[in-house]
Amino acid sequence: MAVLNDPSTHWWRHAVVYQVYVRSFADSDGDGIGDLPGITSRLPHIAELGADALWITPFYTSPQHDHGYDVADYCDVDPLFGSLGDADALIARAHELGLRVVVDLVPNHTSDEHEWFQAALAAGPGSPERARYIFRDSPDGPPNNWGSVFGGPAWTQVEDGQWYLHLFDSTQPDLDWRNPEVPAMFEDVLRFWLDRGVDGFRVDVAHGLFKEAGLRDQVLAEGAAASSGQVNTDHSMVSRELKDEPMWDQPEVHDVYRSWHRLLDEAGPDRMAVAEAWTQTPESMAAFVRPDELDQAFNFAWLLTDWSAEAFADVITSTLAAxxxxxxxxxWVLSNHDVVRHVTRYGGGAQGLARGRAATLTMLALPGSSYLYQGEELGLEQVEVAPEDRQDPSYLRTGEAGRDGCRVPIPWGGTEPPYDFGPGSSQPWIPQPADWAPLTVAAQAADADSTLAFYRDALRVRREFAWSAGDEVEMLDLGAGVLAFRRGPLTVLLNCGAAAVELPEGELLMASGPVDGKLLADTAAWLR
Incomplete structure (x- = not known):
């Protein structure tokens, strides 16, 4: 029998969480953009897949310069996506289906249309209103050499001569978390959504918030350009090549999360928060999930790993040790709205899909939570979006392809765009490929060998051991090119090599591809 408030029984510890990118999941009103009623109508898909929860990207009032990550009002729904009543209906329907709801929180910065920033511009230098943000005097140019994650300088000058910091787009001014008004406001935001029934928060840029108080220049390698990170379309939104980061991962941020931990505990034992924390090491990532801070942190090391048994093994052992x-x-996560879809990263086509399924099956066998990104259950690849259709602010600032290719709306049914994404016959906000008809949910639901059927089977079988198999992982040596480990009664194999390998003794529970006594290249299997 479970012990009340026993942390080992919290729902998120071994959950499968399905990420919904709100603009691209389902459209209810025919405007070509996904919305909250659209999500509600498609919740049965997530439940039938076997997920335990969904995480929804920002749907708050926003001018949409960064597609919702520039928030103008944290306690309301943008009319583009619906209303507060629609949010309440979504949460209630999800709970009816046994799904928890995690919403995005964006505490590092606001929109430049937020009432606080508009007040700061009107009030002028030295005012309490400007003290909520990071404004500085600097007559000879930007106050320091920091660069924006989206390209270009991280400072913009206003009419009276002061500069404000924005580590992302210039429409996303960074808040000054040393001002007590800022943490007080976000505690009110947390309570607002907890009172409406949400089960948790995904904390955007959780390693941000505080910057070194002196705002010193970043120390750069010889010949390197100043940067706060960069859009890296091969792997991640933020490159981890930086070694000196006065703008990230400052110790004061952990006091914020200790206060949030107390607030979440007051709301009930099953409320949680997961950090998007791009840190330098597994140990610095683990600092965000100490017992009195946040509950989880995204483990991007799994996502960043090349197709290699040795590399996968290193990530598993270092993560568990941390x-x-x-x-x-x-x-564990393989894809999200900021990275190239993993089927494409693994080579695309038949090989990329085989590797994607194998990596997913391996990930789902590990202790802890797995986060899935909408469309990966359909085997979707990265889309080459025409320049005239690109909308990512990183593309608009740098000319690089950006993240639009992983954000193309989901195909639900039919034989041509918009594939039942919404009513009407016109293309959605990012056009869908003309060859997606075999990849729709409807088409794959009718095919027992489809990627959708594979995901449903894997999540169903996973439920049999996710909680009972324990958290200990024993790495096995089955030869070069093969990742193998044992977790409780489960033996997991991933063949990253070129040649087939003999399967050990045991009952075959699941495989990512055909198995006939041997495990083929680019294939994974579960045995008991």
């Missing part, structure tokens, strides 16, 4: 001392559960 979270064990703080008693946290690890997370």
């Amino acid at each position: 979270v064990a001392p703080v008693g946290a559960s690890p997370t």
Whole structure:
């Protein structure tokens, strides 16, 4: 029998969480943009897939310069996506289907249309209103050499001569978390959504918030350009090549999360928060999930790893070693709205799909939570979006392809765009490829060998051992090119090599591809 408030029984410790990118999931009103009623109508798909929860990207009032990550009002729904009543209906329907709801929180910056920033511009230098943000005097140019994640300088000058910091787009001014008004406002935001029934928060740029107080120049390698990170279309939104980061991962941020931990505990034992924290090491990631801070942190090391048994093994052992001392559960993720879809990263086509399925099956066998990105259950690849259709602010600032290719709306049915994404016959906000008809949910639901059927089977079988198999992982040596480990009664194999390998003794529970006594290249299997 479970012990009340026993942290080892919290729902998120071994959950499968399905990420919904709100603009691209389902459209209810025919404007070509996904919305909250659209999500509600498609919740049965997520439940039938076997997920435990959904995480929804920002749907708050926003001018949409960064597609919702520039928030103008944290306690209302943008009319583009619906209303507060629609949010309430979504949460209620999800709970009816047994799904938890995690919403995005964006605490590092606001929109430049937020009432606080508009007041700051009107009030002028030295005012309490400007003290909520990071404004500085600097008559000879930007106050320091920091660069924006989206390209270009991280500072913009206003009419009276002061500069404000924006580590992302110039329409996303960074807040000054040393001002007590800022943490007080976000505690009110947390309470607002907890009172409406949400089960958790995904904390955007959780390693941000505080910057070194002196705002010193970044120390750069010889010949390197100033940067706060960069859009890296091969892997991640933020490159981890930086070594000196006065703008990220400052120690004061952990006090914020300790206060949020107390607030979440007051709301109930099953409320949680997961950090998007791009940190330098597994150990610095684990600092965000100490017992009195956040509950989970995204483990981007799994996503960033090349197709290699040795590399995968290193990520598993280093991640488990990092979270064990703080008693946290690890997370695993292969794709999200900021990265190239993993089927494409693994080579695309038949090989990319085989590797994507194999990596997913391996990930789902590990202790902890797995986060899935909408469309990966359909085997979707990255789309080459025409320049005239690109909308990512990183593309608009740098000319690089950006993240639009992983954000193309989901195909639900039919034989041509918009594939039942919404009513009407016109293309959605990012055009869908003309050859997606075999990849729709409807088409794959009728095919027992489809990627959708594979995901449904894998999540169904996973439920049989996710909680009972324990958190210990024993790495096995089955030869070069093969990742193998044992977790409780489960033996997991991933063949990253070129030649087939013999399967050990045991009952075959699941495989990512055909198995006939041997495990083919680019294939994974579960045995008991």
